Structure formats: structure tokens, C-alpha cells
Amino acid sequence: MSEAVTRESMAYDVVIVGGGPAGLAAAIRLKQLDTEISVCLLEKGSEIGAHILSGAVLDPKALTELIPNWKDKGAPVETAVTQDRFWFFTQSAAIALPHILFPPLMSNRGNFIVSLSNLCKWLGQQAEALGVEIYPGFPAHDLIIEDGVVKGVITGDLGVAKDGHHKDGYTPGMELRAKYTLFAEGARGSLSKQLGEKFGLHDGREPQKFGIGLKELWELPAAQHQKGLVLHGMGWPLNNDTGGGLFMYHWGDNFCSIGFVVHLNYKNPWLDPFGEFQRAKTHPAIAKILASGKRIGYGARAITEGGTQSVPKLSFPGGALIGCAAGFVNLPRIKGSHNAMKTGMLAADAAAGAIKAGRAGDTLEDYDRAYAQSWVAKDLYLVRNAKPLWSRLGSLLALPFIGLDMWTNQLFGFSLFGTLGHGEPDFATLSPAAGSIKIAYPKPDGILTFDRASSVFLSGTNHEEDQPVHLRLRDPAIPISVNLPEYGEPAQRYCPAGVYEVIEESTGPRFQINAQNCVHCKTCDIKDPAQNITWVTPEGGGGPNYTNM
Numbered sequence: 133m134s135e136a137v138t139r140e141s142m143a144y145d146v147v148i149v150g151g152g153p154a155g156l157a158a159a160i161r162l163k164q165l166d167t168e169i170s171v172c173l174l175e176k177g178s179e180i181g182a183h184i185l186s187g188a189v190l191d192p193k194a195l196t197e198l199i200p201n202w203k204d205k206g207a208p209v210e211t212a213v214t215q216d217r218f219w220f221f222t223q224s225a226a227i228a229l230p231h232i233l234f235p236p237l238m239s240n241r242g243n244f245i246v247s248l249s250n251l252c253k254w255l256g257q258q259a260e261a262l263g264v265e266i267y268p269g270f271p272a273h274d275l276i277i278e279d280g281v282v283k284g285v286i287t288g289d290l291g292v293a294k295d296g297h298h299k300d301g302y303t304p305g306m307e308l309r310a311k312y313t314l315f316a317e318g319a320r321g322s323l324s325k326q327l328g329e330k331f332g333l334h335d336g337r338e339p340q341k342f343g344i345g346l347k348e349l350w351e352l353p354a355a356q357h358q359k360g361l362v363l364h365g366m367g368w369p370l371n372n373d374t375g376g377g378l379f380m381y382h383w384g385d386n387f388c389s390i391g392f393v394v395h396l397n398y399k400n401p402w403l404d405p406f407g408e409f410q411r412a413k414t415h416p417a418i419a420k421i422l423a424s425g426k427r428i429g430y431g432a433r434a435i436t437e438g439g440t441q442s443v444p445k446l447s448f449p450g451g452a453l454i455g456c457a458a459g460f461v462n463l464p465r466i467k468g469s470h471n472a473m474k475t476g477m478l479a480a481d482a483a484a485g486a487i488k489a490g491r492a493g494d495t496l497e498d499y500d501r502a503y504a505q506s507w508v509a510k511d512l513y514l515v516r517n518a519k520p521l522w523s524r525l526g527s528l529l530a531l532p533f534i535g536l537d538m539w540t541n542q543l544f545g546f547s548l549f550g551t552l553g554h555g556e557p558d559f560a561t562l563s564p565a566a567g568s569i570k571i572a573y574p575k576p577d578g579i580l581t582f583d584r585a586s587s588v589f590l591s592g593t594n595h596e597e598d599q600p601v602h603l604r605l606r607d608p609a610i611p612i613s614v615n616l617p618e619y620g621e622p623a624q625r626y627c628p629a630g631v632y633e634v635i636e637e638s639t640g641p642r643f644q645i646n647a648q649n650c651v652h653c654k655t656c657d658i659k660d661p662a663q664n665i666t667w668v669t670p671e672g673g674g675g676p677n678y679t680n681m
């Protein structure tokens with residue numbers, strides 16, 4: 133039973149939800165523009181960077197605009213890209229694709245291999261030095277909307293038991309009110325999703341598309357480490373109908389970030405993205421590099437893939453979406469952090485201008501206009517057909533067409549295809565389990581390939597166990613009565629953390645949710661075919677604790 137609570141309330145000029153590149157860039161920019169503007173930033177992770185998972189090859193364009201002397205200030209951006217390779221995998225061969233296939237926009241010259249988690253920690257320090265109030269371990273759980281205007285957010289309560297009663301030490305969440313609230317929750321933000329529905333932000337746009345990105349951090353023996361190497365691959369183990377691919381980045385003294393993205397419009401409900409990633413590492417060309425190395429980190433996170441066609445209306449009364457909460461990833465470049473930072477800065481410009489003019493709670497149309505004129509919009513426009521072509525043609529045929537389309541766009545500013553749509557949202561693409569081919573994944577060897585349990589352990593994931601389940605089922609019967617017979621309950625496979633299980637009991641199958649394992653990737657909220665799962669923020673500080681990710 134929930135009990136009536138009285139909440140404390142604090143007021144700021146701007147409240148920012150999320151301490152990723154978008155939220156931190158917005159916070160820094162606001163203070164650079166006017167030190168008098170009061171800025172509060174909430175982060176659900178135990179510290180800034182704890183929930184940040186990315187590749188990451190950084191295009192430093194936005195960082196340089198924000199903090200031109202980032203090098204002198206000691207930003208953890210140290211490994212310059214020295215080799216840029218693209219491979220097409222068959223089961224036994226790795227075929228190097230020529231650079232000429234892709235236009236210059238795809239080049240990684242001038243880019244850096246980083247840990248985005250570490251970069252965010254550093255950005256957090258810069259923001260605090262400018263006077264931004266940062267509260268890690270405080271998720272924004274609810275919206276405050278009054279008279280159709282977003283007035284701020286309410287942080288999550290602490291000390292609520294699984295059954296809803298208040299435990300000893302219960303502390304109600306606070307109301308944080310603001311003239312403008314910027315939502316920087318990243319891909320599939322829980323409040324951003326509500327805002328999209330409430331204000332019709334996606335009306336007239338193509339549905340947002342997503343991938344699930346899984347990543348491991350390895351330490352390699354010196355002889356196998358090629359500092360500055362960027363390697364992207366597609367093809368095996370995915371079949372032609374399933375989009376995605378592998379990335380491998382060598383950085384620091386001996387770190388190797390290796391990851392795998394599976395586009396969430398995949399059709400076969402038996403597909404297991406985690407299993408595909410494990411298989412990808414067994415390719416001879418990859419296994420050779422990882423041999424005698426040690427896996428030291430694991431995580432997963434959804435990535436936006438819809439591009440320009442899916443960018444929603446960005447502002448609404450009292451606030452705006454920034455970064456991947458709106459979705460600004462350039463899919464063929466697999467880069468979104470520069471665009472996340474830049475959109476944070478553009479929204480900050482608009483909010484600071486409005487506050488200076490004495491406004492509050494109105495719609496920051498200046499931000500929508502600035503985005504439309506920005507290099508972010510151009511960045512996305514040039515590659516707008518990559519995802520639709522990939523979805524329509526399959527990986528093999530799409531590759532030359534995507535290359536041709538990006539070339540004509542970059543050289544002549546036009547596309548033979550105009551602007552293609554995405555079609556169905558990702559939750560609607562599964563085929564029935566009955567007619568789909570079952571995929572047999574090899575058993576992990578514990579050296580090169582691993583199981584989910586040991587992987588989640590490496591992510592440092594931790595949640596208070598006695599709290600309400602943060603994966604809410606609209607109808608608890610659906611997993612067993614609908615999803616199991618139709619699709620073999622795919623949540624058992626698409627969840628990279630083993631949160632969802634179907635347990636066979638004498639009374640029949642039972643759906644179990646191991647919420648404490650959740651790494652906050654948001655895939656279930658996106659891919660559940662019945663759209664029955666809603667991810668909400670758990671108690672503050674819960675979730676992964678990523679290091680060097």
C-alpha cells in the first residue's frame with residue numbers, strides 16, 4: 133500500500149535529467165553563458181559515468197566547441213585513431229573492404245578512442261567547477277506537469293519495499309522545479325517516452341529505430357595490442373536479414389573495447405543478441421587478437437538508429453529532449469556522442485536566452501530551429517537512407533547501395549532514393565516462433581566466450597533487492613499466455629542480463645523477473661512484441677557500475 137507523502141521542493145532555473153554527454157554539455161554551456169543561471173543535474177547511476185556504455189570513437193568536434201582547451205585541461209581523450217579497417221566476415225574469412233566504398237564522412241581521421249564513461253566523469257568535474265549542482269544516485273522518476281507545462285521532476289523515493297510499504301529510513305523523493313527541464317536520458321528514456329506521448333512529439337515522424345549494443349572490455353598482451361586500431365565488421369554470425377555488426381577499438385596501454393550491435397528490427401524470435409556477440413568473438417580473425425587476453429568489463433545499452441527521419445519535435449512547454457533521448461546517432465558512423473553534446477549545447481543556448489528575456493515554461497522553439505540549421509542535422513541528413521536500405525535489402529545487397537547513396541549525398545547533395553521511411557517499429561517485426569529457425573548457440577568456454585551470469589557480475593550491477601520491481605508488466609499474464617506460444621517469449625533471449633526467465637513448474641510455465649540483474653539497456657521496453665513491459669527507474673544508485681566503458 134502506498135502512503136501519502138510530503139515532499140521537499142527546490143527550484144532552479146534549469147534542471148537536467150541525465151549525466152551523459154548531452155546533459156553534461158548542456159550544463160556546462162549554461163554556466164559558460166551565465167554563471168548566475170542555477171543548474172541542477174540528476175543522474176541515476178551511483179556516480180557520473182557509472183551507467184555510460186559506448187564504443188567509443190569520439191569525433192571531438194562538439195567537445196572542442198564546448199571546451200576548446202580540453203587537451204590542456206586533461207580530458208581523458210588520448211588515443212588518436214591510427215588505423216581504420218572495415219571487414220566483411222564469412223564464417224572462416226575476414227574480407228577487408230576498400231575505403232573507396234565509403235565517402236570521407238565515414239573516415240575516422242582526427243578522431244579518438246575513448247572510454248565515454250571516463251569522459252563523462254571528467255565533464256562532470258568541469259560542470260561542478262562551474263557551479264552546476266550534480267546529484268548522482270538520484271533518478272528522475274516522475275514528471276511534474278501543471279496546466280500542460282512541464283514544471284520539473286520528482287526524484288525516486290528511497291526505502292520502499294517490494295510490496296509498496298515504507299521501510300525504516302524511507303525518504304520521499306524531492307520535487308525539483310525549474311523554468312526549463314532538459315531531458316538527457318539517452319536512448320529510450322523513461323520520462324522522455326512519456327513526454328513523447330503526452331506532447332505528441334513523434335507525430336508525423338517515422339518511428340524511432342534501435343539496436344542493442346553489447347560490449348566487453350579486454351586487456352590484451354602487448355604483442356596483440358595495436359594502439360589506435362579501429363575495426364568494424366559485418367556479416368557472420370548474423371544472417372543476411374539481420375542488421376548489425378562488430379566493433380573493436382584498441383586504446384590506452386592495453387585496453388581493447390570489443391562490442392556487437394544487433395538491430396532490434398530482427399525477425400527471428402529465437403535470435404539471442406548476447407549469443408551472437410559471443411559467437412562473433414570465435415571468428416578466427418578476432419579470436420587471434422583476443423587470445424591470452426583477459427575480459428575485465430561487460431555491459432549493454434540500446435542505441436538509437438532512426439536518424440533524421442525519426443527525430444521528434446524537440447521542445448515542448450517547459451522543456452526539451454537533448455541527445456539520444458531524441459536520437460541523434462549517425463548509424464553508419466556508429467557515432468552519437470558528438471551530436472548528443474552539440475544538441476545539449478543548442479538547447480542550453482535557447483534556455484539561457486529565454487531566461488535572460490524573463491521567460492519561463494514556454495516552448496523553446498529556438499532550439500528546434502537551431503537544430504535544423506546545425507551541423508548535427510546535416511550529419512544525419514547525409515546518411516538518412518543507410519538504415520532503411522539495410523532493413524529493406526539485407527546486409528550484403530545494402531552495402532554497395534549505402535556506399536553509393538552516401539557518396540552521392542556527400543558529393544552532389546542528393547540521393548537517388550529521396551528519403552526512405554523505416555516502416556514498422558521494432559516491437560512489430562518478429563515472425564512467429566513456429567515458422568522460425570531455432571539457433572543453436574555453442575556453450576561458453578569461459579576463456580573467449582562467457583555466460584550471462586559471469587558477464588553481469590563484471591558489469592558491477594547491483595540493486596537493493598527489497599524494492600518494487602522496476603520492470604512493470606501492464607498485464608502479467610501476457611508473457612506466458614501470448615508471448616510464449618507466439619514467439620517463445622523472446623525476452624529470455626533479447627535481455628543481455630538474464631533478467632527474464634520462463635521456469636517450467638508442475639503447474640505449467642511461470643514468468644520470472646530477476647530485476648536485480650538489470651543493466652538498464654532498455655531493450656525490453658523497446659522489443660517486447662506486446663509492448664507490455666515498461667522500464668521505470670529503480671531506487672537511486674541501482675544498476676551497473678561501469679569502469680573504463
Ligand SMILES: Cc1cc2nc3c(=O)[nH]c(=O)nc-3n(C[C@H](O)[C@H](O)[C@H](O)COP(=O)(O)OP(=O)(O)OC[C@H]3O[C@@H](n4cnc5c(N)ncnc54)[C@H](O)[C@@H]3O)c2cc1C
Pocket residue numbers: 149150151152153154155174175176177181183184185186187188189190191248270271272273316317318319321322323344345346347391393432433434435454455456457460461466467468469470472669
Ligand atoms: C554499444 C554502443 C557503441 C557506441 N559507440 C559509439 C561510438 O563509438 N562513438 C560515438 O560517438 N557514439 C557511440 N555510441 C552512441 C553514444 O554512446 C550515444 O550517442 C551517447 O552516449 C548519447 O549520449 P546521451 O547523453 O544522450 O545519453 P547517454 O549516454 O545514454 O546518457 C544518459 C544518462 O542519463 C542517465 N539517466 C537516464 N534516465 C535517467 C533518469 N530518469 N534520471 C536520472 N538519470 C537518468 C543515464 O544513467 C545516463 O548516465 C554507441 C552506443 C552504444 C550503445
Ligand code: SF4
Pocket residue numbers: 603626627628629630631649650651652653654655656657667
Ligand atoms: S531487463 Fe530490460 S533493461 Fe534490464 S537488462 Fe534486461 S532488457 Fe535491458
